[in-house]
Amino acid sequence: MNFEPDSADQRFREEVRAFLKAELPSDMAARGRSGFLSERDDALAWQKILAKKGWSVAHWPVEYGGPRWTARQRYIFDEECYLAGAPVTNIGGIGLVGPVIYTFGSPEQKERFLPGIRDGNTFWVQGFSEPSAGSDLAALRTSAVRDGDDYIVNGQKIWTSHGKFGDWNFLLVRTDTTVKKQAGISFLLLDIKTPGVTVRPIQSLEGSHHLAEVFYDNVRVPVANRIGEENKGWDYTKFLLFNERAFYGAEAPALKRYLQKIKHLSSLERAGSEPLIRRPTFATRLAEMEIEVAAIDMTVSRVIAHGLDDRNGGAAVGSILKARGTELAQRLTDMLVEVAGDYGAYYYPDTNDEASLRNQSFAGPEYAPGLMAELVYRRAASIYGGANEVQRNIVAKMLFGF
Amino acid sequence: MELQLSGEQKLILESAQRFTAEEYTFEKRRQSVAQGVTVNRSNWNKLAELGWFGIGVPEEVGGFNGSTIENTLIAECLGKAQALEPYTMCAVLPARILAAVLDNEAAQQAIADLISGEKLFAAAFSEPISRGDMTAIKTTASRTTEGWTLSGRKTLVVGGDVADMVLVTAKAAGAAAPEGLCLFLVDAKTAGLTTDGDRLVDWTSGVDLVFEGCKLPADALLTSGEDALALLQAALDAASVVLCAEAVGAIEGAIEATAPYIKERKQYGVTLSSFQALQHRMADMAMELVLARSAVMVALQALANAEPIERSAKVAGCKAFVTRIGKWATSQGIQLHGGYGVTEEYRVGQFYKRLLVIDALFGRQEFQLERYTDWMLSQLEGRLHGN
Ligand SMILES: Cc1cc2nc3c(=O)[nH]c(=O)nc-3n(C[C@H](O)[C@H](O)[C@H](O)COP(=O)(O)OP(=O)(O)OC[C@H]3O[C@@H](n4cnc5c(N)ncnc54)[C@H](O)[C@@H]3O)c2cc1C
Numbered sequence: 001m002n003f004e005p006d007s008a009d010q011r012f013r014e015e016v017r018a019f020l021k022a023e024l025p026s027d028m029a030a031r032g033r034s035g036f037l038s039e040r041d042d043a044l045a046w047q048k049i050l051a052k053k054g055w056s057v058a059h060w061p062v063e064y065g066g067p068r069w070t071a072r073q074r075y076i077f078d079e080e081c082y083l084a085g086a087p088v089t090n091i092g093g094i095g096l097v098g099p100v101i102y103t104f105g106s107p108e109q110k111e112r113f114l115p116g117i118r119d120g121n122t123f124w125v126q127g128f129s130e131p132s133a134g135s136d137l138a139a140l141r142t143s144a145v146r147d148g149d150d151y152i153v154n155g156q157k158i159w160t161s162h163g164k165f166g167d168w169n170f171l172l173v174r175t176d177t178t179v180k181k182q183a184g185i186s187f188l189l190l191d192i193k194t195p196g197v198t199v200r201p202i203q204s205l206e207g208s209h210h211l212a213e214v215f216y217d218n219v220r221v222p223v224a225n226r227i228g229e230e231n232k233g234w235d236y237t238k239f240l241l242f243n244e245r246a247f248y249g250a251e252a253p254a255l256k257r258y259l260q261k262i263k264h265l266s267s268l269e270r271a272g273s274e275p276l277i278r279r280p281t282f283a284t285r286l287a288e289m290e291i292e293v294a295a296i297d298m299t300v301s302r303v304i305a306h307g308l309d310d311r312n313g314g315a316a317v318g319s320i321l322k323a324r325g326t327e328l329a330q331r332l333t334d335m336l337v338e339v340a341g342d343y344g345a346y347y348y349p350d351t352n353d354e355a356s357l358r359n360q361s362f363a364g365p366e367y368a369p370g371l372m373a374e375l376v377y378r379r380a381a382s383i384y385g386g387a388n389e390v391q392r393n394i395v396a397k398m399l400f401g402f
Numbered sequence: 403m404e405l406q407l408s409g410e411q412k413l414i415l416e417s418a419q420r421f422t423a424e425e426y427t428f429e430k431r432r433q434s435v436a437q438g439v440t441v442n443r444s445n446w447n448k449l450a451e452l453g454w455f456g457i458g459v460p461e462e463v464g465g466f467n468g469s470t471i472e473n474t475l476i477a478e479c480l481g482k483a484q485a486l487e488p489y490t491m492c493a494v495l496p497a498r499i500l501a502a503v504l505d506n507e508a509a510q511q512a513i514a515d516l517i518s519g520e521k522l523f524a525a526a527f528s529e530p531i532s533r534g535d536m537t538a539i540k541t542t543a544s545r546t547t548e549g550w551t552l553s554g555r556k557t558l559v560v561g562g563d564v565a566d567m568v569l570v571t572a573k574a575a576g577a578a579a580p581e582g583l584c585l586f587l588v589d590a591k592t593a594g595l596t597t598d599g600d601r602l603v604d605w606t607s608g609v610d611l612v613f614e615g616c617k618l619p620a621d622a623l624l625t626s627g628e629d630a631l632a633l634l635q636a637a638l639d640a641a642s643v644v645l646c647a648e649a650v651g652a653i654e655g656a657i658e659a660t661a662p663y664i665k666e667r668k669q670y671g672v673t674l675s676s677f678q679a680l681q682h683r684m685a686d687m688a689m690e691l692v693l694a695r696s697a698v699m700v701a702l703q704a705l706a707n708a709e710p711i712e713r714s715a716k717v718a719g720c721k722a723f724v725t726r727i728g729k730w731a732t733s734q735g736i737q738l739h740g741g742y743g744v745t746e747e748y749r750v751g752q753f754y755k756r757l758l759v760i761d762a763l764f765g766r767q768e769f770q771l772e773r774y775t776d777w778m779l780s781q782l783e784g785r786l787h788g789n
Binding site for chain 2: 027102129135136155159202205207282347348363365376379383
């Protein structure tokens, strides 16, 4: 162990910063920083800008367009993008289904789907959860029955993030009802415009409609769009869920952005005549959180530097980071809303989602819209990607064999 | 001391429970929200008919006597029922303020209109820099030959979008806050008064009021200086406790929505309630509820007995505690509902959003805790000097 700064990493960071400064449009960055979720146009447009530079699929292998970065470089890249306010790209495509396709897909599937993801032409949405299969995902019931070269799909998915933006949907279906529930699942790729698919947005608490229910009524999916073997879908799913947790679980860059934002805004905001940040109880709470963010960041760095070992939680570390990272994000966004004072209680419509409202002005400081949306949205972070209770079950099982 | 409800208080509680259970359904609330209605005047009038607006107001100024205790019983029921109507902010608070303004004809007429539900009142005392400290304001009142000119911006004015009359604080031009603090009663239709904003995140009423050279008659000034400060502080303290009672209702509501849900919902072939982690979570939520209600009683006791500084400190302590644990308990209601918890279609999330709004009203935690801390340390003064 030594803590000498690595000059190559530092140079890389400078390079990323220079790129962001030159290429990230400022209106896009403002939307990215706002706290409202990125919508389709920004996500894809930014993905295209990155693709031109060869940076759009940071963790993909070189043969599919990855930039051959070290894990440390990928982390630096994510962090700089986040701090600069870059939109969140289409995680369903780049982070989730892309790796499944290049790992388990057929040559035809790779050729057909990977370029569209890499270059920001197709938006992918995840269809796993169902009304009665949430934490117990393997209990899913949406069925696919063979009919010649097609499957006929019937059933319903729910909580499909960005469902209304989807071009393509990757989904889990039941292809065998006679075996153990994990052993009868297949993994399909579906063009969402196929007849019989209905997307119904769900309004979430912060007022926006980024979630959706998706209904499948006798939808034909070519067998050629199945990943790997029939009834082996659960194996591919485990691979995907591991990636989801490992890469997106802690969201350490987001935590750093919250800290940065709280410090910046609470220096500007006044409590009477003094800056809010000078309020001792406020500053002490912020200090406590900053200390914890540093510990989470170091944990991520340890995993990046030398993989899993028994001093960093071993195989449980993904769950550790997911649970603690999301809970810290909840406390930080709570504080962010506090910074806005009275305006922290106001309702602001989602101007990322409703482009028609973008030129409207709202009560309160320019930064206020989006803070509350982000806080409320963060409530879901301890539910999706495996509820935090389930993560704690995993930790207890892995570390103690309980 | 008697910690049991009196017979009369029990009757008020039971009638509030009955009324809210019958009148407020989640479906009706969703309809109002969809239509953009923040305050339904016919519901408001029903609350008036029940006599709830005169409770806690002395008989000699037209009220029905009683104390803040009764207000908290009602507020708890309304909080639990997710009423959109701003009982605490538009009935309890302005009634307290108006009732304390002595020998003022306009105030006496106003309180009659408030109690009957004839007119709706909003109280505009907060500004971006206030953060709980009502003397930290910039809105100014300048003397003119006919009366006053008012300019400035008030924030988080509950009822500001629908009010007929507004109680407004301002600083007399050139004077510093406590001495220069003025309290006006303003007709909402006064020229130069506009609203800015939509509503609050829990869909209840709340907007900015913008005063641009509003011309007020001389008698619009109800009181000023130290008197105004003392009277407003007492009213805000009482309303703060009533608001905490709403939070208690919301915590209870979240618990009552969640317990049956996890008993019913199955995953992995068993009900969620069979997981000990969730049993303990709900046990913790229940513990917080018991303590939150007790914290409200501690504050009620201070309202009844303590000198102003101690009273305000204890109320602040109650607010800091109840909002902190209330946000936690209601957020766990969401957590235990899983994805359904974060949707507008399930009622549980509204309790959490209510707590987020309650947290903002009258100043947030850092303000409340500091107020309490200052008082706590002042009690130790002698000992600290001794060292
Ligand atoms: C904002 C958001 C975005 C999402 N995006 C997607 C998406 O794009 N695609 C997709 O397929 N799904 C998505 N999901 C669904 C998500 O994966 C599920 O919500 C999650 O798996 C939990 O399932 P559930 O909602 O049915 O809750 P349930 O399984 O009913 O669980 C409810 C609660 O019970 C508790 N609990 C559950 N199991 C246990 C246990 N074993 N021990 C102790 N406590 C337990 C937890 O507190 C949990 O939150 C999303 C969800 C949200 C909220």
